[in-house]
Amino acid sequence: MVANLWPFRAIILQSLLLTVVIAIESRVLYQRLKLPNQQPLTPKQAVQYAASMNLLATVLGWLTVFALFELENLLSPAWTQAAQTAVLNVILFSQISDESLSALLILALITFFVSFAIKQAALSGLNWLLRAEIPVAAPDQTADLERKKLAASGLRYLRKNPRNNRAMNVGAVLAANAWSSAAVLAILLILLILPLQFRP
Amino acid sequence: MNRLTQFLLNFVLLKRVGQILRDWVQQVQTRLTNIKPFSWEAMLMLSLFSWFVYLLLRGFYAKKFVSVFAWVFLIIGSDWGLMKQQVKTWLIGFPFQYGPWITAAIASVALLSNDFIVTSWQGALISWPILAAIFAAYPRFIQPGFKFGLPGAEGRQDIVLLFLISGLFSSWFQFHFLIQDLLGTYPSLLNDSFERSIFVTRFNAPPSDPAVPPDSPKARELLIATEANIRQNLTGKDWIATQQWLSRIKTLDPDLGSQVMASVYGDRLSREQRLWQISADVGMNAANNANLDLILTVRWLGASSRPGGYQLRQTCLVSQVTDQPPPQTFEQMQRQTGFLLTCQNPVAE
Numbered sequence: 431m432v433a434n435l436w437p438f439r440a441i442i443l444q445s446l447l448l449t450v451v452i453a454i455e456s457r458v459l460y461q462r463l464k465l466p467n468q469q470p471l472t473p474k475q476a477v478q479y480a481a482s483m484n485l486l487a488t489v490l491g492w493l494t495v496f497a498l499f500e501l502e503n504l505l506s507p508a509w510t511q512a513a514q515t516a517v518l519n520v521i522l523f524s525q526i527s528d529e530s531l532s533a534l535l536i537l538a539l540i541t542f543f544v545s546f547a548i549k550q551a552a553l554s555g556l557n558w559l560l561r562a563e564i565p566v567a568a569p570d571q572t573a574d575l576e577r578k579k580l581a582a583s584g585l586r587y588l589r590k591n592p593r594n595n596r597a598m599n600v601g602a603v604l605a606a607n608a609w610s611s612a613a614v615l616a617i618l619l620i621l622l623i624l625p626l627q628f629r630p
Numbered sequence: 631m632n633r634l635t636q637f638l639l640n641f642v643l644l645k646r647v648g649q650i651l652r653d654w655v656q657q658v659q660t661r662l663t664n665i666k667p668f669s670w671e672a673m674l675m676l677s678l679f680s681w682f683v684y685l686l687l688r689g690f691y692a693k694k695f696v697s698v699f700a701w702v703f704l705i706i707g708s709d710w711g712l713m714k715q716q717v718k719t720w721l722i723g724f725p726f727q728y729g730p731w732i733t734a735a736i737a738s739v740a741l742l743s744n745d746f747i748v749t750s751w752q753g754a755l756i757s758w759p760i761l762a763a764i765f766a767a768y769p770r771f772i773q774p775g776f777k778f779g780l781p782g783a784e785g786r787q788d789i790v791l792l793f794l795i796s797g798l799f800s801s802w803f804q805f806h807f808l809i810q811d812l813l814g815t816y817p818s819l820l821n822d823s824f825e826r827s828i829f830v831t832r833f834n835a836p837p838s839d840p841a842v843p844p845d846s847p848k849a850r851e852l853l854i855a856t857e858a859n860i861r862q863n864l865t866g867k868d869w870i871a872t873q874q875w876l877s878r879i880k881t882l883d884p885d886l887g888s889q890v891m892a893s894v895y896g897d898r899l900s901r902e903q904r905l906w907q908i909s910a911d912v913g914m915n916a917a918n919n920a921n922l923d924l925i926l927t928v929r930w931l932g933a934s935s936r937p938g939g940y941q942l943r944q945t946c947l948v949s950q951v952t953d954q955p956p957p958q959t960f961e962q963m964q965r966q967t968g969f970l971l972t973c974q975n976p977v978a979e
Contacts, residue, residue, distance in 0.1 A: 434813065434820055437806050440829040444802075478787050485794035492801035499808060507901050515905070518812065518933035522819065524826040525937055559790065560783040621828050 435522075443621070448484060450613050455606040456480035462602035466557050480606070482556055483549040490548060491541070524622060538615070546607045553603060673707030694744070701740035709733040709765060727766065734761035756803045763796035816902045821846040822935045843978040844935070848894075849906075849928045849942040853976050855890045856908055856926050857946070861971060869950045872969045876912045876922060876948065883909055905932035915947065922948040924971070946973040 460476035471479065502510045516533070519525040526534070640650055665671045680700030687693050712729030719726050738758045741748040748754050767789045770781040780786070809830060813819060821844045824832045860879075864872055879886075887908040895903050907929040915921040929941040949970045 433806070433810055435809055435824065435830040435832050437802065437809060437830055439827065439831050440805065441802050443828055444798075475787075478791065482787070482790050482794060485791070485798060489794060489797040489801060492798075492805070496801075496804060496808065507904060511901070511904060515931070515933050518816075518819070521809075521829045522824060522827050522933055523822065523935040524828055525933070525935065527937070556787075556790070559786055562783065 444488070447614055447617060448488065450617065451484050451610040452477065452480045454610045454613055455484065458606040458609055459602055462605060463553075463599060464602075466561065479553070479556060483552040483603075484610075486552045487545045487548045491545075526622065542607065542611050545611075546604060549603050549607060550600065553599065670707045670710035673703050673710060677701075677703035677707055698744065701736075701744070705733055705737050705740065708736055713769070730762045730765035731758075733765045734758055737761050737765070752803075752807045756800050756807070759796035759799035759803075760793075763792045767792055815899070816905070816932060817899070818846055818848050818902060818905075818930065819933060821848075822933075824935070826935065843940040845978045846930065846940075846942070849930065849978075850976060851894055852890060852906060852908060852928045853926055853942055853944050855894050856886065856910070856928070857944070857971075857973055859886060859890055859893070860910070860924070860926075864969070864971070867969075869969055872948065873922070876924065879910045879912055879924075886910065902932070905930060907931055918949075920950060924948055941979050942976045943979055944973055944976040946971055 456473075456476040456479070459480055460471055460473060463471055463476070463479070465471065502514060516527065516530045519527070520530060520534070637650070662675075665675065677700050680696055680703060684693055684696045684700055687696060709729065712732060714727070715729050716725045716727055718724070735758060738748060738754040738761055741757070742751065742754040748757055770785050770789060771778060773779045781789070823844070824830055864875060867875060887906075890908055891903045891906065907927075909927045909929070911925040911927070913923045913925070915923045924946040926944045926946065927941055928943075930939045932939065934940055947970075949972075951970050
């Protein structure tokens with residue numbers, strides 16, 4: 431079976447958004463995030479943390495979408511057909527009515543808070559998974575010179591600004607999420623909403 | 631390459647055929663005898679042997695049992711043989727390990743052929759990236775001397791990213807199949823143009839002008855069926871009865887629509903059926919007050935590249951037949967009608 435429609439634009443768009451978001455968030459996390467042992471992140475770690483958090487949020491988002499479509503198949507068409515038509519209008523034809531625009535805006539707001547929660551959970555999960563106390567059979571070969579150097583500066587930084595580490599991490603994740611969401615919103619505005627103004 | 635051309639030349643010219651065959655057999659023999667008992671070649675040989683046994687066996691369960699062994703040996707062999715094999719990707723020179731992808735493809739086909747977890751080819755394609763991540767990740771848990779152990783923090787971070795990225799690939803596959811399912815539910819969507827979409831794209835699409843409304847073959851079919859339905863309803867009616875029936879046509883709309891749907895779709899695609907709206911309007915003809923205009927409209931209420939959907943409209947002229955010979959038989963009287971229905975070509979709007 432040769433398909434008629436291919437989701438290549440969605441794939442390219444998502445790759446673009448993920449690249450932008452990871453770039454922005456890794457910058458913010460690099461500046462503001464502290465590891466549980468009070469060390470700052472190395473640049474590589476910042477990118478890895480941002481990538482893990484955002485990929486997790488993306489995959490969970492996809493699973494939610496698939497679950498909603500499954501649910502839609504179970505319900506009676508009389509209830510869901512209008513909503514399904516609106517969703518298909520957006521996905522297949524970029525036709526956004528006023529109702530679906532407001533629904534999208536509400537959805538964007540919900541997504542912002544949910545993705546913040548997911549990223550916070552992902553951060554604590556990563557911290558748990560990557561903690562040093564786990565008995566390891568094969569230690570990393572790379573000598574952590576860079577990390578030791580940064581650890582020294584981090585300690586100095588911490589002595590100057592003694593603050594609650596946990597609260598600071600919430601701020602870091604929230605700031606990263608806000609910056610990246612703003613970037614995503616800008617890109618989607620350019621792609622989706624602006625062409626509406628130039629329609630004949 | 632040189633040896634190959636020489637071999638082909640000799641083969642084509644039928645030179646020294648016996649000598650070549652003997653050489654070839656000898657080569658294969660030496661290669662086979664050089665296989666170590668514990669190596670990936672041995673695993674592939676075991677797999678080959680299992681497939682051979684599979685062909686010889688007759689019983690269903692015995693075949694199934696042997697095929698499991700054949701697949702497992704094939705997977706172990708390919709994983710072992712392709713371990714640490716890399717290609718440099720074009721342009722950016724990033725090392726890419728293709729072994730896990732090939733092994734995962736074999737594994738998902740194996741799962742599919744045994745109907746174990748994966749039951750459709752779509753499912754096989756969706757599980758492929760995740761299986762690839764598993765095959766790429768497990769060597770990190772095995773230490774020299776076949777001891778099991780957790781990798782270091784760096785390795786664990788890599789594994790997390792590996793699984794998340796493969797989950798994203800799987801989601802993309804799943805999204806593709808989701809759209810295919812939706813198109814199966816609403817095939818009429820394919821008549822539209824997808825040029826403005828930021829999610830999907832269409833190859834080999836007919837060139838479409840966004841100003842021209844889509845002309846759906848299904849809508850034409852529905853119009854034809856509606857016209858036939860009205861003709862059937864009016865059969866045998868004289869001019870007065872025709873006028874009476876047509877004046878009530880607005881109240882008959884829902885009934886008419888469901889009859890036409892049943893004749894065109896049957897009981898298939900019940901979701902798409904709900905998105906067609908059929909309406910008939912009757913008005914006085916402007917040119918001749920004695921005649922009636924019958925306007926049939928088929929409207930698509932579903933998703934469309936035009937805001938508010940599109941419609942196909944057909945105008946018919948209903949005129950009285952005056953010079954009609956009186957019916958001779960009862961049957962003729964039943965079929966004879968006192969009107970003429972002439973329809974123009976439908977117009978898409």
